[in-house]
Amino acid sequence: MEKAVRIFVLCVVFMASQMNCQEAILHISNGSRNMDYCIVHNHSWTPLSETLDAAGQYPLMNLISTVLCDASGVSPEMVKGKALVVMRGDCEFSQKAQVAQGLGAKALLIASNKSLVTPSANDSEYAKVRIPLALMRYRDFLGAQQMFGEGMQAQMYAPPYQKLDPSIGVMLLIAIFTVVMGGCWCGASERERLSASLGGAGGEHKADSGELSLYSPLRVVILVALMCGMLVLMYYFYNILVYFIIVVFCLASATALFSCLDAVMDLLGCGTVSFSIKSKTFSLRSLILAAVCITVAVIWGVYRNEDRWIWILQDLLGIAFCLNFMKTISLSNFKICVILLSLLLLYDVFFVFITPFFTKNGVSIMVQVALGPDASGEKTQGNMVEIPAEPQPPSEKLPVVMRVPRLTAWAQNLCGIQFSILGYGDIIIPGLLVSYCSRFDVWINSRKKIYFLSCCTAYLVGIIVTFAVMLLSGMGQPALLYLVPFTLITSAVVAGCRGEMKKFWLGTTYEVLDSSREPLLPEGRTDSPISERC
Known part of the structure; x- marks a missing residue:
């Protein structure tokens, strides 16, 4: 009995444990206003903080005019210490991340007009990327730019959720x-x-x-x-x-x-x-x-x-x-x-x-x-x-x-x-x-x-x-x-x-012609009207 109780407790603990999902939150602010947006990342590749307070805050720089498959036309001094937003396409996610990393960026957001999928790469590429990488909706970035203008600050975090919801x-x-x-x-x-x-x-x-x-x-x-x-x-x-x-x-x-x-x-x-x-x-x-x-x-x-x-x-x-x-x-x-x-x-x-x-x-x-x-x-x-x-x-x-x-x-x-x-x-x-x-x-x-x-x-x-x-x-x-x-x-x-x-x-005595059903009262029991309520 004690063993069964232990197993049950372990099952409850497991079900109540937290899971890391691939959906995460992009928190953008400018000092007076803030807004949250959906992003998709790969927790096993570039994990994010679980809370907003623990997430790093970086200036958000608009580079959607480029796909950042190479560093041409981008000055390291201009992007160093910032979170970059570039467009999806032309090369692998890992290549974009390595270019941004080489330029000194702290995080990379890839704006997409297509479905947001969990970022992945070849096994040999995973260890080369050391900055947070995530995909966001292109329309979300345009909306944020219109709302906040210049001076946007970005934080990315992935709050875990309980299995036992x-x-x-x-x-x-x-x-x-x-x-x-x-x-x-x-x-x-x-x-x-x-x-x-x-x-x-x-x-x-x-x-x-x-x-x-x-x-x-x-x-x-x-x-x-x-x-x-x-x-x-x-x-x-x-x-x-x-x-x-x-x-x-x-x-x-x-x-x-x-x-x-x-x-x-x-x-x-x-x-x-x-x-x-x-x-x-x-x-x-x-x-x-x-x-x-x-x-x-x-x-x-x-x-x-x-x-x-x-x-x-x-x-x-x-x-x-x-x-x-x-x-x-x-x-x-x-x-x-x-x-x-x-x-x-x-x-x-x-x-x-x-x-x-x-x-x-x-x-x-x-x-x-x-x-x-x-x-x-x-x-x-x-x-x-x-x-x-x-x-x-x-x-x-x-x-x-x-x-x-x-x-x-x-x-x-x-x-x-x-x-x-x-x-x-x-x-x-x-x-x-x-x-x-x-x-x-x-x-x-x-x-x-x-x-x-x-x-x-x-x-x-x-x-x-x-x-x-x-x-x-x-x-x-x-x-x-x-x-x-x-x-x-x-x-x-x-x-x-x-x-x-x-x-x-x-069950009942059922006659197909009139669908009548009769109670099955055992011998010795009363067949008086039943008034008990459910």
């Missing part, structure tokens, strides 16, 4: 909150349905309206096959289908948000005022909620590429979408849960780990579809990075992930906002099992909610393990690879230990 904690809270609330909602709805069915057939139809149940293994297989086909189509026809998915998401998320808010209003006991127009009755509360939900969805649709703040709306709509999906789609028994989750685990692993061997850019189909055409930028070769030198038109991305910006990657966010992401499927798929466990607790009248709480705990452990492996390996993980075994095995063990595996495996 607070955004991961926020993502963890979003995931567990959504799964728990979805399970609670399903359990409460099942209690209402049972109460309605025991009180009379009239209320059962209302409780079941809008709910779909997966009860056939064949239908599950067909569903997974359709998901595979859709993913492949998205990969090959992304630029066309992405707009269709965006429209569908706006409609579905607005509907889901309405359902969630309406349920909250009912829970709070908020009444509603109805009025009639031409023999049609309208609810004032429903109209107001519908207007709010449609407005939120439209705002997201219009500003979906504003990375700095739109992620808040996307996550809000995503939570509502996942909750409504878990409420609407129900798995009729544990057998269906095992088949569906197992197939989707294979689906996730195949499209994340196997497909990179078949794609041209070496990026998995899952990542390419989830992150859009720019996904190749997420794949780095060693420690190499590539940042656009000019403003790029925003690329459309599928609204299929929760996004939270990294809070400690200051230099990286200056070069382009970075996000921690979690796919909706990593919440919905295990969430369907959690919802089934919650309903099963209702069917057996379990006041301790043993199945629901056990499955939620397993999901929490699984998602923590997923993030831990991601941080330790430095690459994205198919979360279902960890979530599915944790949740399925835990649920099966609980059912086995309680001697209820047969009931748990078979």
Whole structure:
């Protein structure tokens, strides 16, 4: 036990350790004003200070009229002790650096109209360069020159960022909150349905309206096959289908948000005022909620590429979408849960780990579809990075992930906002099992909610393990690879230990014609209306 604790502590220390990235900050000032700009350097070649206070300050000299492949036309007295800005091109980075170094310069900035890439050179050239070297955007230098004029002072530094970013904690809270609330909602709805069915057939139809149940293994297989086909189509026809998915998401998320808010209003006991127009009755509360939900969805649709703040709306709509999906789609028994989750685990692993061997850019189909055409930028070769030198038109991305910006990657966010992401499927798929466990607790009248709480705990452990492996390996993980075994095995063990595996495996008595479901109440237990709340 003590050894396991030590290993865990070491893992936490490793994850919390700092990393040096290739993005850095150029701080320019003139005594009265200052501004920060994105630069890209090679930390293993010409390391920079980690803090602004420790960074050397040098006068910044404009030499963008030359590429500095040789010293012709440049006076050593003019550049000695200064940071030089020259244009990219005509010769290697190391050659420019050696020329600047020979002239007595203290640092070299290379202005680029092309993408900023991590500076590199032949192995024999690395030891020859002893001054800081970095690339900056040409347009940034022109903007700085216009803002500061003459007398610019430059400092270059590369603040490290923590591997264990607070955004991961926020993502963890979003995931567990959504799964728990979805399970609670399903359990409460099942209690209402049972109460309605025991009180009379009239209320059962209302409780079941809008709910779909997966009860056939064949239908599950067909569903997974359709998901595979859709993913492949998205990969090959992304630029066309992405707009269709965006429209569908706006409609579905607005509907889901309405359902969630309406349920909250009912829970709070908020009444509603109805009025009639031409023999049609309208609810004032429903109209107001519908207007709010449609407005939120439209705002997201219009500003979906504003990375700095739109992620808040996307996550809000995503939570509502996942909750409504878990409420609407129900798995009729544990057998269906095992088949569906197992197939989707294979689906996730195949499209994340196997497909990179078949794609041209070496990026998995899952990542390419989830992150859009720019996904190749997420794949780095060693420690190499590539940042656009000019403003790029925003690329459309599928609204299929929760996004939270990294809070400690200051230099990286200056070069382009970075996000921690979690796919909706990593919440919905295990969430369907959690919802089934919650309903099963209702069917057996379990006041301790043993199945629901056990499955939620397993999901929490699984998602923590997923993030831990991601941080330790430095690459994205198919979360279902960890979530599915944790949740399925835990649920099966609980059912086995309680001697209820047969009931748990078979679930409800399901009739295809009328989709009626009956509670599985053990002998000796009351079948009176259940009033316990989640």
